[in-house]
Amino acid sequence: MTTIISSTSVRRGDDRAPGAQLTATSQTVDTPDGPFTILAREDGAVLSSGWSDDIGVMLERIRPADRPGETVAGTIAAMDAVRAYYDGDLTAIDVVPVAQFGGPFRTHAWTVLRTIAAGHPVTYTEFAAASGRPSAVRAAASACATNAPALFVPCHRVLRTDGTLGGFAWGLDVKQSLLAREAALS
Numbered sequence: 001m002t003t004i005i006s007s008t009s010v011r012r013g014d015d016r017a018p019g020a021q022l023t024a025t026s027q028t029v030d031t032p033d034g035p036f037t038i039l040a041r042e043d044g045a046v047l048s049s050g051w052s053d054d055i056g057v058m059l060e061r062i063r064p065a066d067r068p069g070e071t072v073a074g075t076i077a078a079m080d081a082v083r084a085y086y087d088g089d090l091t092a093i094d095v096v097p098v099a100q101f102g103g104p105f106r107t108h109a110w111t112v113l114r115t116i117a118a119g120h121p122v123t124y125t126e127f128a129a130a131s132g133r134p135s136a137v138r139a140a141a142s143a144c145a146t147n148a149p150a151l152f153v154p155c156h157r158v159l160r161t162d163g164t165l166g167g168f169a170w171g172l173d174v175k176q177s178l179l180a181r182e183a184a185l186s
Contacts, residue, residue, distance in 0.1 A: 024068035027076045028053045031086050033174045036151070039068070040076045045099040048148040049078075051170040061148040061169070066101040082151065088185055090118035098149040108132065109143035116157040119186025121179060123161045145169065157182075 024047055028037040035053035039062075040046050047068065048058040059067050084092035100110050109131040116122055122130070128140035144155040145167065156175045160166040168175035 022068040023070045023072060025074040025076055026055050026058065026071050027074060027079050029079055029082060031082065033170075033177050036082055038076045038078055038082070039071060040078060041068075041099060043097070044077050045097040046076075046078050046149040046152050047099050049152060050150040051174050061150075063101055078152070085151070090182055090185055093152050093154070096152045098152050100148060100153070102143075102146070105131070105133065105136070105139060106143045106146065109140055110147060110153050113144070113147065113153050113155055113157070116154060117186070118154075118157070118182040121157045121159050123159055123163070124166065125161050127158050141166075151178075154178075 022041060024039050024041055026037060026039050028035050030036075031051070034051045036051055037049060037053055037055065037058055038046055039048040039055065039058040047066075048061040050058065050061065052058070055071055059071070062068075078096045081092040081096045094114065098110075100107065102110070109127070112127065112131045115130075116127075124137050124141050124144075125134075127144075128134055128137045131140055131143070133139065140158075144158050147153050147155040147169075150156070150170060156168055156178045158166070165172050165175055165179075
């Protein structure tokens with residue numbers, strides 16, 4: 001089961017952001033693609049993740065209004081799925097709960113990203129169509145670009161229409177490595 005929690009971040013009357021009182025846990029492990037860090041809520045939902053050991057970079061991936069007020073180092077259950085993924089279980093990441101914050105189209109697009117099977121990348125055009133807006137290729141690409149819980153919401157599985165890699169927040173070398181791993185194991 002996949003979980004995406006969405007919000008439009010309605011501000012409270014005291015003008016504090018909803019995430020301001022949230023304490024998130026961070027954990028970093030080494031992977032063949034470099035250090036991988038997860039920032040997660042108390043309930044285990046991944047707020048942000050990616051190939052960097054810089055917590056500031058993870059925080060920047062979350063909209064300012066939804067960023068946690070504090071982060072502490074600790075152990076995150078989702079890291080077991082990262083290890084399993086790199087050990088060859090490409091579906092291990094599919095069940096990790098995530099928390100993303102955005103409007104209706106992005107929230108739906110992020111849900112659609114989680115349905116793209118490992119080893120079967122799609123184009124931005126195909127992704128836009130699967131997200132219900134075939135003419136909104138740029139909006140679909142923007143959903144990929146603003147995807148904070150990388151790997152768990154596999155935006156790396158979306159390619160340019162001509163089949164080239166396109167962009168990836170964590171570098172094209174990481175995207176290529178992930179796609180090659182998935183192609184070899186699926």
